[in-house]
Amino acid sequence: MSVARNPKNYSEELESILQLCRAPHMGTARLLQILDQDHTWAHFQGQKNSFNQEYKNTHAWRSYREGGAAFRLAVSNNRYVAIPSHLNNEMIVPAVMELIDDSTEAVVELGCGWGRHLFGLRNLVEHDFPALRYFGCELSDTGLEAGRSIAALELGRASVKFESFDYLAPSFEFLHGLQNVVFFTCHSVEQIKYIGEELFHAMAVAAPKVRVIHCEPVGWQLNDELVRKAETDNKIEMPATFAIRLGGEVDDSFSARMPVALGWNRNLVACLMSLQNQGAIKIEFIDPNCAGNDIYNPSTIIQWTKGP
Secondary structure (H helix, E strand, C coil): CCCCCCCCCHHHHHHHHHHHHCCCCCCHHHHHHHHHHHHHHHHHHCCCCHHHHHHCCCHHHHHHHCCCCCEEEEEECCEEEEEECCCCCCCHHHHHHCCCCCCCCEEEEECCCCCHHHHHHHHHHCCCCCCCEEEEEECCHHHHHHHHHHHHHHCCCCCEEEEECCCCCCCCHHHCCCCEEEEEEECCHHHCCCCCHHHHHHHHCCCCEEEEEEEECCHHHHCHHHHHHHHHHCCCCCCCCCCCCCCCECCHHHHHHHHHHHCCCCCHHHHHHHHHHHCCEEEEEEEEEEECCCCCCCEEEEEEEECC
């Protein structure tokens, strides 16, 4: 079966997933591995960042072409680092795993796409929590179709269900009767320029016990000056001599350029801080710029629960 490699866009990626689901003896673990390999290839075929360009004619590049590892620039622990190209440098799955215990009934991802994180999470914790249920919430019909096709590959496993969901009109009726729910998002709130407080109120009352993790490119929003610049200028200017320093701390001005230029989220941090001041939620911790697969929009973890 021929499957398109190095998908150029989300629609092409979903078509590849649907083709893979039709392959004989396909399972979720195998499918995720194939997709990860395709994304690794895309980093080099697409010359994703200048670091790959620098390696093009070097020994490291030749080593990669012969089966060795090459590297790319990424973010870890609020610093710029070089990581092997094949690594998926995300924190969301291990962060969610830490919140799951014997009393957790369901894990819900908002803006889940086709459910990569949910299926990966299930592969890791299903043996310890066989009764845990998984819900993927997604706006696009094609994303829902792809997720449901993957879920149908192994019907005997823990349930992964997909629900139509709109960030601007949140509803969690499908969770009715559940007592302990973990919500998470990963670079999906970023697509909503101004998120409303009604989303978080709806999450907080979805069950008696609720814990939430956001993994979003919003570390720059902790800088009030950058937030003001984003509102007044709609762009973040950088000095002509600016350069990324390997091992140096993440520059929030650089991180803000892409979200501001593309109209991504500008108020998640402010919204959560406001809700905490109201007593509606309690922010447990914020870990700025803790991970990321490139240097342009590093991930910040924000964890919260219901207010006292």
